Amino acid sequence: EPEVTQTPSHQVTQMGQEVILRCVPISNHLYFYWYRQILGQKVEFLVSFYNNEISEKSEIFDDQFSVERPDGSNFTLKIRSTKLEDSAMYFCASSEPAGQQNIQYFGAGTRLSVL
Amino acid sequence: DAKTTQPPSMDCAEGRAANLPCNHSTISGNEYVYWYRQIHSQGPQYIIHGLKNNETNEMASLIITEDRKSSTLILPHATLRDTAVYYCIVRPAGAASKLTFGTGTRLQVTL
Numbered sequence: 001e002p003e004v005t006q007t008p009s010h011q012v013t014q015m016g017q018e019v020i021l022r023c024v025p026i027s028n029h030l031y032f033y034w035y036r037q038i039l040g041q042k043v044e045f046l047v048s049f050y051n052n053e054i055s056e057k058s059e060i061f062d063d064q065f066s067v068e069r070p071d072g073s074n075f076t077l078k079i080r081s082t083k084l085e086d087s088a089m090y091f092c093a094s095s096e097p098a099g100q101q102n103i104q105y106f107g108a109g110t111r112l113s114v115l
Numbered sequence: 116d117a118k119t120t121q122p123p124s125m126d127c128a129e130g131r132a133a134n135l136p137c138n139h140s141t142i143s144g145n146e147y148v149y150w151y152r153q154i155h156s157q158g159p160q161y162i163i164h165g166l167k168n169n170e171t172n173e174m175a176s177l178i179i180t181e182d183r184k185s186s187t188l189i190l191p192h193a194t195l196r197d198t199a200v201y202y203c204i205v206r207p208a209g210a211a212s213k214l215t216f217g218t219g220t221r222l223q224v225t226l
Contacts, residue, residue, distance in 0.1 A: 004158075031211045043159060043202075043216040055211040091158045095211075103149075104214060106158030 002026045004107035006092050012113045013082055021077045021110045023092030032075045033093040033104060034067065036060070043091065049075065082114045119203045124221040127197075133190040135220050137203030140184040145208045148179060150188045151216075152199040159202065159216070162188065193224045 005024040013019050025032050034046040048055040049067050066078045075094075079086055089111050093104040120138040127133040139148065149164040163170055163177045165186070170177045176189040190197055202219040206212055 033211075033213070035214075035216075037156070039156075042218060043153070043214075045213040045215065048211045048213060050211050056213060058213075089156055093158075093214075101164070102208075102212065103161050103164065105161060108158050109156065111156075 002105075004092055004094055004105055006090075006107035006110050008110060009108065010111045010113070012115065015084055015114055016081050019079050019082055019112065021079075021090050021092075021112070023075045023077070023094075023107060024073055025075055025092065025094030026096075026105060027073075029094035029096050029105075031055075031095040031102070031104075032067075032069070033095075034077045035091045035093065035106075036088040037091065037109075038085075038088045046077070079112075082112075084114050087112055087114045119205055119217055121201075121203055121217065121220045123218065124223070126223050126225060127190075127193045129194055129224050129226055130192055133188075133193040133197065133222055133224070135188040135190075135201050135203075135222065136185065137188070138185045139203070139205045142183050142205050143207075146205045147208060148177065148183075148186050149204045149206055149214070150175070150177065151202045151204065151214070152197075153202070153219070154196075154199040159214075162201075193222075195224050195226070198222060198224045 007022045032049045037043045047057045047061045089109040091109045093106045095102045095104045150162040151159040165177045179186045200219040
């Protein structure tokens with residue numbers, strides 16, 4: 001069964017450093033998303049991406065965040081200068097292009113620890 | 116997006132049916148009901164979705180009331196592996212629309 005793959009599973013970084021979280025969406029999917037979940041809190045939407053453009057972003061997704069689809073398979077989330085409060089699980093999701101079903105499938109997540 | 120209300124927790128004996136309710140009284144005509152679950156801190160897992168008809172797949176059944184103001188997710192024979200947080204999400208139709216997660220229902224399946 002096709003799945004969304006995220007790497008690394010755990011990323012430890014120092015405050016102020018840049019991190020790039022990587023995702024390989026399901027191959028025929030055209031819509032891509034990032035969500036995050038701070039420990040003990042809700043899963044929160046960050047950004048959606050389609051046709052090489054951001055479709056929607058939340059208030060959390062400020063200038064410190066960026067997304068990119070550098071090639072035909074990867075979808076990345078970059079945090080330019082990490083803060084302690086960026087520590088969270090980051091989930092990538094993708095959905096297929098057809099119709100209104102738009103089921104989002106999630107990866108296993110990357111745990112980001114900012115020290 | 117329409118708001119959903121779910122009980123914070125439920126218990127179910129293994130082998131029995133787990134019936135998880137969700138209230139979405141402000142749902143609008145073009146909004147679907149989606150159910151996801153999250154086991155520990157893993158990525159949310161899609162279960163099922165529907166618009167107005169009842170739906171069934173290999174994982175679960177979804178019963179939506181005629182007025183669409185509430186729904187019930189049914190796991191017909193719960194196992195220990197079904198212990199998770201279950202999220203009921205109402206979402207507009209249309210590509211790339213986000214999922215808005217609430218706090219969900221923590222289902223504990225016991226022996």
